[in-house]
Amino acid sequence: MRLRNKTALQSRLRYSFLLVCMALLCAGCGKERGTLRQKKVKTIETIADLGALPRFVTDPEDNPATPEKIELGRFLFFDPILSGNRDVSCATCHQPEFNYAEFLETSIGVNGTGTGSKRRFNDSNDLPFVKRNSQSILNTAFNGIKNGEPYKPEEAPMFWDLRAKGLEMQALVPIRTLEEMRGASFHEGRILDEIVERVQRIPAYKGLFAAAFPGEGEPVNQINLSKAIASFERTLIAPNTRFDQYMRGDSNALSSGEKDGLNSFLVAGCAKCHSGPMFSDYKLHTLGVPDTDNRKESDAGIHLDYAFRTPTLRNLRYTAPYMHSGKLATLDQVLMFYEDIAGGKILNPHVKPEEMDSLATDMDVNFRDISRIVDFLNTLNDDNFDKSVPASVPSGLPVTGL
Structure with a gap:
């Protein structure tokens, strides 16, 4: 027992x-x-996650800037000789008075007539609008710059989908693109050779290329064409906004209301993507932005996931409309768009909830903060940049285009 x-x-x-x-x-x-x-637990970014722009640009080792290159690049930028139909230039969609962007939702490239609000397609036209909103070229010399990290200009991310690196590579892409500058008369693989041959036949350009690239047997070529345009574009900077002055130690550069807006910007989570001196992480994010009505097809982006690059927030006063499709006309609309996202609303019917970027859906943008954040964003404007347009171009064609 x-x-x-x-x-x-x-x-x-x-x-x-x-x-x-x-x-x-x-x-x-x-x-x-x-x-x-x-x-x-939600982490809130601080002002240390932002930054002032450098006062000077960094050139690639294989393309140091010279006055001759810059002068040549300026002429090329405004000369429609670079387009298939000789009717559109880089400056047609990147206009100095609009911060080297354009106020249209999406641009009319080749086979168009007029400039600004008067631009339209020719009567006999079968080409589409440009696919995406024209981004500003201002400050692209700093694309990809990050706080405390070495900056390599040849690796700078370009375009809404990051399909090119560096201004030199970027400069040639619009020339090869059907609806932007190439047109239907030339094959994509042939257009750059055609442009080089045209430029070689113009005595003034031959002299300008020889001065910009001395010692080369035939300086008029595709590589030097891209280097000259990139050298000019690196002069288009605006690194002295009131925010930059504030970050460099001038505590009076921002008003108390603008400082409140800066705090609201940080608390709302905007700086999770809009960070660094250029206010961009230069990454692709799926936000469910509505498509432009100018194109029949939906734009799903380079990876077919509706993800597009975070744009800079600098000089927004001059670069409306906003987003890759140009569908948001004002900064208030942009912030209300993010408020909708946080509330579970998706404006693009092709994007599913599980595809949305959590950095956007977790934001805390409130209507009461919108005006304060806009006040802060206006401290990122600097109107002191080169807007000069040459009186004529070596081709003899109309400056900018028809």
Whole structure:
């Protein structure tokens, strides 16, 4: 009897010990889950996640700027000789008076007539609008710059989908693009050779290329064409906004209201993507931005996931409309768009909720903060940049285009 009682007691002890272990294990799991929940506590960026722009640009080692290159690049930028139909230039969609962007939702490139609000397609036209909103070229010399990291201009991310690196590579892409500058008369693989041949036949350009690239047997070529345009574009900078002055130590550069807006910008989570001196992480994000009505097809982006690059927030006063499709006309609309996202609203019917970027859906933009944030964004404007347009171009064609 004692043996049976002892055995039963041992069994109960083992069972009790097992229950205690399970309880401790569960308690440990609960503690771990609590720790994980604590790790998800919202982090708020600080002003240290932003930054002032450098006062000077960095040139690639293989393309140091010279006055001759810059002068040549300026002429090329405004000369429609670079387009298939000789009717559109780089400056047609990147206009100095609009911060080297354009106020149209999406641009009319080749086979168009007029400039600004008067630009339209020719009567006989089968070409589409340019696919995406014309981004500003101002400050693209700083694309990709980050706080405390070496900057390599040849690796600077370009375009809404990051399909090119560096201004030199970027300069040739519009010339090869059907609806931007190439047109239907030339094959994509032939157009750059055609442009080089045209320029070689113009004595004034031959002299300008020889001065910009001395010592080369035939300086008029595709590489030098891109280097000259890039050298000019690197002169288009506006690094002395009131925010830059504030970051460099002038505490009076911003008003108290603008400082409140800066704080609201940070608390709302805007700086999770709009960070660094250019206010961009230069990454692709899916936000469900509505498509432009200027194109029949929906623009799903380079990876077909509706992700597009975070744009800079500098000089926004001059670069409306906004987003890759140009569908948002004002900064208030942009901030209300983010408020809608945080509320679970998706404006593009092709984008599913699970595809939305969590950095956007977790933002906390409130209507009461919008005007203050806009006040802060206006401190990122600097109107002191080169807007000069040459009186004529070496081709003899109309400056900018028809």
